Amino acid sequence: MIINTELEYKGNLFPGRINSFSQDVDKINFKTENGVILQVTILRGSVIRFRYATDNNFEKDFSYAISKDGVRGYSKLEVEEHKDCYKIITLKIIIKISKADLKVSIFDIHGNVICKDDWGFHWEQSYEFGGNIVKMSKAAPQGECYYGLGDKPMHLNLKGKRIENWATDQYAFGKDQDPLYKSVPFYIGMHEERAYGIFFDNTFKTFFDFCHERRNVTSFWAHGGEMNYYFFYGPDMEDVVTRYTDLTGKPELPPLWALGYHQCKWSYYPESKVKEVTSKFRELKIPCDGIYLDIDYMDGFRCFTWNKEYFPDPKRMVKELADDGFKTIAIIDPGIKIDDDYWVYKEAMENDYFCKRADGPYMRGKVWPGECYFPDFTNPKVREWWSGLFKEIIDEIGVKGIWNDMNEPAVMEVPGKTFPDDVRHNYDGHHCSHRKAHNIYGTQMARATYEGVKKYAYPKRPFIITRSAYSGAQRFTSSWTGDNIATWEHLWIANIQAQRMSMSGMSFTGSDIGGFAEHPTGELYARWIQLGVFHPFCRTHSSGDHGNQEPWTFGQEVINVTRKYVELRYQLLPYLYTMFWEYAEYGVPMLKSLVLYDQYDLQTHYRTDEFIFGNQILVCPIQEPNSKGRRMYIPKGKWYNYWTKEFVTGGLEQWVDAELDTIPMFIKEGAIIPKYPVQQYVGEKKIEELKLEVYFKLGAKEVSKVFEDAQDGYDYMKGRYSLRTFSFTGKENEVIIQQHKDGTFITEYETMVFEFIGLPFKISEVEIDNEVVDLKTIDFDPVRNIMKIPKNFTEIHIVG
Structure with a gap:
């Protein structure tokens, strides 16, 4: 029925018929008879923004998630008007906008449906808070699969799930528990081998329903703000992820x-306890680069202070640790x-930097120090002030990294475990309540921390770790x-979460190896360290309430397993860095x-355990427990x-x-895997040679790369890198x-050690850059097929 010229169904309001259309370069606007505007922005031929307004008004356009460095531009844009629809044509996709109801259908250039609206955009007015509850529903064809959404501890394929995004301190969370610490409102849909992505850039509490309520419908909605989403077309899943990551931003290289x-x-x-732990790593020859100081290093848990009873001279201690190869990371x-x-x-207080309640008092909450106030990290002045607080801890004391915790934000002993809705935020001049700022609070804290550490660690690179995060x-x-x-x-959840975070644009993620709460058996710790060394971020962490969790607490067998896999990680550092x-x-x-x-192998669509580390492992x-092997999909x-x-x-x-000392691990044929010698910490040894393990493949070219630079600093941005x-x-x-070599960085090694694996013939002749060499001059080992080659060769020709 029609009420006040607006269409209504079950309390939801819907767009009416389009009555005007306009275009301003890459922005195309459609207005309806009941005051709804759809603005379609063409960022790239396969990246489209859809933004809806009601009452003929858009909010001021602002996002913390979108990177200013993202790729923009397209090579084709045509708009056609037809009897029943408008058609927007790019080089990659065709978008149809229905004149009758503003519904959107998206096709590839061959006319195949990629994604289309079911109910499409609809909304209901929020009497309690003002504004709208904005909603979108899409048709979900049978067999469509869904992935992404950050740290959700559930099956990789989200079909049949309903998800909530509200950053939450969930101590000892369980499988399928939701929400957790992060809010990443980006998912990937795939049907008939065509993948697309949707990023719902809305920082209010958001929900995603993947055929949970209605079997053939996927929907997403928010408790405020705009219906504002970006659409990415693949058709390859990896291209969807790279386009999303480009839009929301890519990281700098970390220090090695x-x-x-x-x-x-x-x-x-x-x-003395810190030194005892670090000394034991060196004694047992288990490589380690980072040692962490949790909240007890502070004076009464006051950030940016030191407990002088426990740490009488932190500058001296940090230097002594650094002399032994340990970089100190402190929590804030x-x-x-x-x-x-x-x-x-x-x-x-003097600068009025703390968050306030709606009627003026400061936001007061209990955390580790007791009663606390909380900086408003959505205020640029506060972020600048916060960044300046790191001068002493980074520049003077020499701490190398900062660990941000409790930044959902977490508050103890209160309903919801966080700020109440009425807390007010600056939001970079777009003043708002905590309902809008909650999901990005942790990210803005990490941003301010990053800016401070970067400023005072310069010319070295910063290292920051956060618990709470939003897209970007x-x-x-x-x-x-x-x-x-x-x-x-x-252990299963950790495997899932690391994979999901990678496909959600946040690859630099790991779990607390061994588990934070409770105490693992030696077998569980061994299996977890085997997994953890293949995660981009690799850290053992525990609460300490249930005993120690250093590798040596589990006995000699686990020490040996830990050493074996941590050494493997250090050998694989050039592969990981690449x-x-x-x-x-x-x-x-x-x-x-x-x-x-x-994605073209249907067997992969529901696999959760196996993953590819990089491109070739x-x-x-x-x-x-008690496993001597397993079934796995190759x-x-x-x-x-x-x-x-x-x-x-x-x-x-x-x-x-x-067996306990083995994790199933396979190398793709044709791969060339680079390795460094084992080091107890990065920089301990001069890298005198680069080892390359070559896995034979019969047939066409297979490409492998090795990226190297000074392992820290910013010269790589000026071309001082080596990309082989x-x-x-x-x-x-x-x-x-x-x-083929790019870049001006000169590596310190002069030779490469090639080991050929799986050769179907015995080597009789080696030719380097069109010259046959005496096998003795390259230290050829005919049993293991190993040889040493000068690093700057152009071509090696090996004949049987």
């Missing part, structure tokens, strides 16, 4: 040490203790998955779920078992043996490896 192994506990104190929370003798509190946080920070539990179920360069440069996910790796953790193609060098054909599920691109071509009786 940040990709090493880190050790953490609540809490290591006093100084948002709650500032109410204390007239506390300089941080006094500065914030990857520009400033890494993250971890929060307060998990030492259970086998949580993965990160691809992520930072192109937005390529560092971990690839099997569906992201090969397949990993599948053991996730059950993706299509041909792979080498890393441990046995056995050659296997993929495309089927098969049994893989895995290797092309491998294998034939029945010969191998050709070609090298």
